[in-house]
Amino acid sequence: xxxxxxxxxxxxxxxxxxxxxxxxxxxxxxxxxxxxxxxxxxxxxxxxxxxxxxxxxxxxxxxxxxxxxxxxxxxxxxxxxxxxxxxxxxxxxxxxxxxxxxxxxxxxxxxxxxxxxxxxxxxxxxxxxxxxxxxxxxxxxxxxxxxxxxxxxxxxxxxxxxxxx
Numbered sequence: 485x486x487x488x489x490x491x492x493x494x495x496x497x498x499x500x501x502x503x504x505x506x507x508x509x510x511x512x513x514x515x516x517x518x519x520x521x522x523x524x525x526x527x528x529x530x531x532x533x534x535x536x537x538x539x540x541x542x543x544x545x546x547x548x549x550x551x552x553x554x555x556x557x558x559x560x561x562x563x564x565x566x567x568x569x570x571x572x573x574x575x576x577x578x579x580x581x582x583x584x585x586x587x588x589x590x591x592x593x594x595x596x597x598x599x600x601x602x603x604x605x606x607x608x609x610x611x612x613x614x615x616x617x618x619x620x621x622x623x624x625x626x627x628x629x630x631x632x633x634x635x636x637x638x639x640x641x642x643x644x645x646x647x648x649x
Contacts, residue, residue, distance in 0.1 A: 485502040485503065485504050486502070486503060486504070486506075486523060486524075487500060487501070487502055487523070487524040487526065488500070488501050488502075488503050488506060488521050488522065488523055488524060489501075489521070489522050489523075489524050489545075489550040490520065490521055491514060491518065491519075491520055491521070491522060491545060491550075493514060493515070495514060495515065495516055495545050496545065497543055497545065497550060500524060506521065508520075508521045516545075516547045517547045518545075518546070518547035518548060522545075522546075522548065522549050522550050523549050523550070524549065524550045524551075524552060525549050525550070525551050525552070526551075526552040527551075527552065527553045527554055528554070529554045530554055530555075530556050532556045533639065535567060536558060536559055536563075536564055536567060536639065536641070537556050537557065537558055537559065537639075538556075538557055538558075538559055539554050539555070539556060539557075540554065540555045540556075540557050541553075541554055542554075542555070558639075561637065564637050564641070565634050565637070567641065567642075568630055568633050568634045568637070568641050569630060569634075571630070571633075571641060571642050571647075572626055572627060572629070572630035572633075572647075575626050575647060576623050576626050576627075579619075579622060579623075579626075580619055580622075580623065585623075588616045588619060588620075591612065591616065592613065592616050595609055595612060595613045595616075626647065629646060629647050629648075632646070633646045633647075
């Protein structure tokens, strides 16, 4: 079966049909000199990332055939920035889920109160505070990587090389 297009008098496609050996009335032509029914030449849909790219389809009606072509285009910048922010959030939460972040914040406040009252920490409290600071440094590094990725908006925004911290 071969794909054909039925053409309207205004030279737009009315519909596409699959036909086997069609009989086309050669005397029925339109204003461009082409027939009412024309073979379709269709390109392949290119590979693309569905999260950041869309496919634009173009249908061109020529006197001898209808050509369908596809082109990849990036989604708009705001949508890509949102995806980068979501990627950063996913990476932060993989290291420190929200419950853990909340617990670290609360414990840091407790440790600061202890320091204010006593003027010093035990070795365990010092180690705890340093671990919380290290976790925060990791989160800040991911946020900084996110800022850099947002500025560049590469096609492979979620590749590890952009996020190595």
